[in-house]
Amino acid sequence: MSGILSRSDPRPSVLPDGLRVLRSGSATQGVLTTNEEFSAWLREREATDSMTVEQVPLDDMRGWHFSAGRAALVHDSGKFFSVGGVDVSRTGRGPRSWQQPIIRQNEVGILGLLAKEFGGVLHFLMQAKIEPGNRRQVQLSPTVQATRSNYTKVHGGASTPYLEHFLRPGRGRVLADVLQSEQGTWFLGKRNRNMVVETTDDVPVRDNFRWLTFGQIRQLLTVPNMINMDSRTVLSCLPSDTSGWLFDPLAGNGDCADPEFAFDLQRSLQASEAEGRHTDAEIISWLNDVRIDTAIELRPVGLAQLEDWELSRSRIEHRKGKHFRVIGVSVASGQREVTQWAQPLIAPCDVGLVAFLTRRINGVLHILMRASVEAGFLDVAELGPTLQCNPATYADLPPQERPRFYDYVLAARDNIRYDVLLSEEGGRFYHAECRYLVLECDAEPAVLEPHPDFRWMTVRQLMALLRHHNYVNVQARTLLACLHALW
């Protein structure tokens, strides 16, 4: 064939980062920190660290006030974040309109995970951290969670430990760096910078930090409310491209609950484009269809004027008790030096339900993704899980109003591969938990029915899009991180 010489050798001279991550994932017993040492350290953190969180009326939050006409709840400094009202009008596919309170936070923060090799195995520096909204107080966060106000120190506060590893100059080798959205139903245009940076420096380990292998972290993803949302989104962005090397997840892995599913997951992670139900271009084309065919118009509305919402001295709540409340909390943290502050938090009315439906197609495991249109997204829609909802919303509605696969997910038993309660960001949300599920649906033909809002994708396709901004929403990123618990 004219011009075509031969196949190139795709094997690079050094191990690709994706393979180094998977190898670290095999080290489930730990290298630098044993599992016993980790458990002892965690118990110690839980005994030592504490935070007192008390609900206070919105009007009584120190450092916060309502703007004129009770239009928005703002910090006295004008910084951090604010809670305002918005009128959302959605046209095109699924037209409807509503009003709601929403968090405005324009600053892009850093969620940074520091990596370093010990004994030839990549380790990640995890932090035991308490957030005011956490029901389980101590959770594992990435090395750094810093807003721009934090890290540019506009307030002259204490510096964030390890932050220097994520800033220029002196930043280490960047393994991942992606601007990603967060909950588009609660945040307006919020994005965080998800970074994984590898260092070769000597790194002093502070009391509330420990180096863990990816193998240890992925096992902790099966513990309820242990790995926090910020960790999960950064972990989902870890390199996964093995550049043509195959990886056997079962080699030396006696703990695997379902070896067949584990093997198929890895195979899907390494599936070529031709093995997918759709090509990469077709997936992006479908998302573009949704983005173009759906228009979201946003109009600011004062909190006191919001239809269907009641603003009282103490809180903001939906008149039917649906969705969420906005509450105020007063927080005291620390032992010797006590830090005190107040802030609003969004308190969802019930536990969210989030699920991936998976199935082999032509022998390759696929995940059914839904184009999730959320008012706060920068670009209308992102790829979300098959199901993502707040069950209370549907309590008083007829069954046909329920989201697709709602009943199917609730009825699932034998085909559940993952089912863990995890917390959303405790710095903005109060006791916000979701039940995250992964289901194996090979026996259910209904999942194959075509639907304009859904597409089957391989794990490789999803991981490739995670290298780029604003393709995959935060709930789907959590589940993609959690898939690693299944091999």
Add this chain to the structure above:
Amino acid sequence: MSGILSRSDPRPSVLPDGLRVLRSGSATQGVLTTNEEFSAWLREREATDSMTVEQVPLDDMRGWHFSAGRAALVHDSGKFFSVGGVDVSRTGRGPRSWQQPIIRQNEVGILGLLAKEFGGVLHFLMQAKIEPGNRRQVQLSPTVQATRSNYTKVHGGASTPYLEHFLRPGRGRVLADVLQSEQGTWFLGKRNRNMVVETTDDVPVRDNFRWLTFGQIRQLLTVPNMINMDSRTVLSCLPSDTSGWLFDPLAGNGDCADPEFAFDLQRSLQASEAEGRHTDAEIISWLNDVRIDTAIELRPVGLAQLEDWELSRSRIEHRKGKHFRVIGVSVASGQREVTQWAQPLIAPCDVGLVAFLTRRINGVLHILMRASVEAGFLDVAELGPTLQCNPATYADLPPQERPRFYDYVLAARDNIRYDVLLSEEGGRFYHAECRYLVLECDAEPAVLEPHPDFRWMTVRQLMALLRHHNYVNVQARTLLACLHALW
């Protein structure tokens, strides 16, 4: 090594689309349409098609009016586009502020190129099209250039030929579909959907359309003002991933002006990540740095209130004669059925200067990309060419105010590999032309000096980012398309 089995076979069972495009690129003599037939057809179109364009005062444009206080120039329907004023305040890197007129066009249009195989070779359906702003009237456009108003037929007008191939249902196989920005200094948040769709249907060929191979098109990229901007941006988004197959650009290609450069271009297009000066993650990380460290604040300003700009009955122009003017034109097109309309156009004050500086690094050809911050971008910055400027801006400024490499590009002689005058979009811009250059800079050590706004990238890295929205600006996309003229 535990868990690592072996290398996979990356060769898919079907030829990858990137390779099919390159093979079509080898067919420089044409298959379905010979070069002689093409030339005869083009002469005929130039003799047959015509458009009369007459400058008229802004106040006299039929169908347009100034909004209250002469704040903006709007169409009577409220649709299409408008010209308003904006105050731009840029902080962080390179802080400055200014005011300017800018085009607002919220609708996302389709730039669609239809592809079909004839004799085993991909062909693309090109259109001979006149736009009011074109100095050379007939240029080659993609199969479809349609705004959303066009294709949803809100005005009940004539349907756009071949549009059905790009819409569901009935859309063919999607080879590319990307939302891309256009000139961020002239447009506010404008995006178009760049689509390449392959059909197997019988396609009737209308008088002003012809099927050309990529080989014919890439040769036409050396003809001044022949391939229009919309074609160039769609062509830049063509698949280029050969999935491990090597392609020899010189096989059966006797016309190649510089075989060594041609070979190195192809090698760079197929370079592995490890061969690049920076990894893919490092490039995205650098762009994120610029996006986070630079803030652009936009504030609407009435056209009559713009500092440094003079709004008269006939036009809007900069008080120092810099940048561009906004003029009105009255247009009559067609032979038997004459269509008439009026519209504003942006008329730049001089010919733009746009250049790629290229150089081998460790034997692999790299392009020096600049993070281009443009007020109208959705996300602050995109990858732009090494140099992109309007020379008149610097005429009265001291040499140190000139952009990096300005003098170097103007002084270039022997190391010029591409140097062609090309038009920007003639539907919005009047006689807007840029001189597009590609320089080979291996002998110039100064280009290697590190600079926070510049990074060296392989052609493969750029082509991979072109699969995703809002990474590469329209001038860089033009030059990436034009690189194909060099093999």
